[in-house]
Amino acid sequence: MLRLPPYQYHRPTSLDAAVALMAEHGDDAMYVAGGTDVVPNMKHRLFEPGHLIALKSIDELKGIEEVPSSNVKEGVLRISAAETLTAVASHPRVRDLFPALADAAAHVAGPQLRNSGTIGGNVCLDTRCTYYNQTHFWREALGFCLKKDGDVCHVTRTGKKCVAAHSADTPPVLITLGAEAVLVGPNGRRAMPVADFFVADGIVNTRRSRDEILTEIRIPLASAACRQAYVKLRQRKSIDFPLLTVAVAADVDGSGLVRSIQGVVTGLGSRPRTLTKWNDVAEGRALDGELIDELAKGAHKQCHPLENIIVDPEWRRAMVPVFVKRALEQVTQE
Amino acid sequence: MPKTTDIVRLHVNGDAHEVGVPTHYTLLETLRYVLALTGTKQGCDKGDCGACTVILDGNPTLACLMPVWEAEGRQVVTVEGLAGPEGSHPLQDEFDLNGAAQCGFCTPGILCSAAALLERTPDPSRRQIQEALSGNLCRCTGYAKIYDAVEAAADRLQSEEEEAK
Incomplete structure (x- = not known):
């Protein structure tokens, strides 16, 4: 049995009200959407917001629709953040x-979790580690870790x-x-490419500040012309978090x-x-077996997993070219 | 002083409830410890096992991860609510006849996932059944008899519907 620590639950019905509540409670408050990441983490005492x-319950965070855009000529598909996976x-x-994207969303966790969990929550998901996603008792026994309550990393x-x-x-x-x-906070609205949203810091790995709400994802409609693929490695075919995922999008001419x-x-x-030098290698070439091998080998060179998940990191590394290859083969079969 | 308990209004298995709960309770804790509906099981309690699955507005949902306040204004169906006035749900009968439960701990959650599937997809393929139950862990049966039971229940529901026409 894992009990939640005491907290007050607020259900604002507008973004303004949510931002005002955050301003009122400051560091003692957290935003929650589906709760499938925040709630277990609270049960593990990784977050203890009051x-x-x-x-x-915020209608402004619902809806999936094609809309015009000021900076994307063909328009975008707007996916509001509180839409479930x-x-x-x-x-x-x-x-x-x-x-x-539909494929990736369909591969998150299991069906019940996807009925609660949201796309916004998935983008803002807390990082995971063997030494972090554990009960307080477990973590205390090990002397805690760098990410929460401690000062040593048990991985490195x-x-x-x-x-x-x-x-x-x-x-x-x-x-x-x-x-x-798109993020909304006390200082208004700002937008950034998802590619720039993440930083290489396991403690807080996004540029979202804790008083900002991710309100929507905007995907250029022009990207629909790309051939796309998504593949995921995990121990079971359901429920588990990824050990490795690969996404590929290729713009291929006639x-x-x-x-x-x-x-x-x-x-x-x-x-x-983002795997580097792909365009240097691939531009103007046919996406054939030879090119796929080259890209897969390049990916292997660039990836060096650590033992942050209890799965042999060498095996996970060896799976990188295998899964890059599978993704690229899926793209060619379209 | 912040409130440590409050009144929550729930609709569970067709009944309206207005009960006092600690503010930090999940839907699961409220079902089990306040409403005494202990059919919904408390397994891993962190969203892995699916034992606490209930049907929320028609969708299988994990009660252990849902702050009880999030269930206000929505229809909750637990395993206790599957049987109708005429007797047990065809799924329950078929689980019995097919030997689809061994220790039985995962069964309430699986019944809820399966019941929600049959509402949406009356004639599911084996693959659709596997996908619908992929968030429910069973360590006894190996699933084969569970899938058989769901298929049999789907057949039975469909033939009942034919007869009713």
Whole structure:
């Protein structure tokens, strides 16, 4: 039995009211949407806010629709942050335009969790580590860790930097599609590419400050022309967090030659990693076996997982080229 | 002084309840310790096992991760609410006839996941059943008899519907 610590639950019905509640309670408050990450973490005493500000009753955070955009000529698909992962995975426009995103959303955890968990929550998911996602009793017995209550990293032993793993399924796909995240806070609204949303710090790995709400994801409709793929490695085919995920989006011309291509892996370090030099290698070439091998080998060189998840890091590393290859083969079969 | 208890209004299995709860209670704790509906099981208590699955507005949901306040104004169905006035739900009968429960701890959650599936998809494929139950862990049966039971219940519900026509 894991009890929650005492807290007050607030259910504002507008963004303004939510921001005002956060201003009132400051550091003692946290935003919560589906609760599938915040609640177990509170049960583990990783967060102990006195106030939870729930975002699920806010109508402004609902809806999936195509809208015009001031900075994207063809317009964007706006996915509001409190839409559940089930809704994103099954939405006809998402499936039609961005099948890799629907796929990634459909592979988060298990069905019940996707009915509660939201796309916004998935993007803002806390990083995970063997030495962090444990009960207070367990963590205390080990003398705590760098990310919470302690001053030593049990993964790197000597390191002073937290290496907890970014473990969300949808961000890698959103990055390959050139999506943008919109945040609303006490200082107003700001937007940034999802690619810039993450930082390489396992303790807090996003640029969202704790008093900001991720309100929506905007995906350029033009990205729908890309061939997309998403593959995920985990121990069981359901429930588990990823040990590794790979997202690929390729813009291929009529004669099958690559105009541009992007690959993003995650589940390894504290932020999704955009694989570098893909365009240098692939531009103007056919996406054939030879090129796929080259890109997969390049990915292997760039990825160095640590033992932040109790799975042999060498094996996880060896799986990088295997899964990059699978993603690229999926792209060619479209 | 912040409140440590408050009144929550719930609709569970068709009944309206207005009960006092500690403000930090989950829906699961409220069902089990306040409403005495102990059919919904407390397993891992952190969203892995699916034993606490209830049906919330038609969707299988984990009661252990839901602050009870989030269930206000919504329809909750637990395993106790599956049986109708005529007797047990066809799923419950078929679980019995097919030997789909061994220790039985995961059964209430699986019944809820399966009941929600059959509401939406009256004639599910084996694959759809597997997907619908993929968030419920069973360590005894190996699942085969559970899938058989869900298929049999779907057949029975469909033939009952045919007869009613």
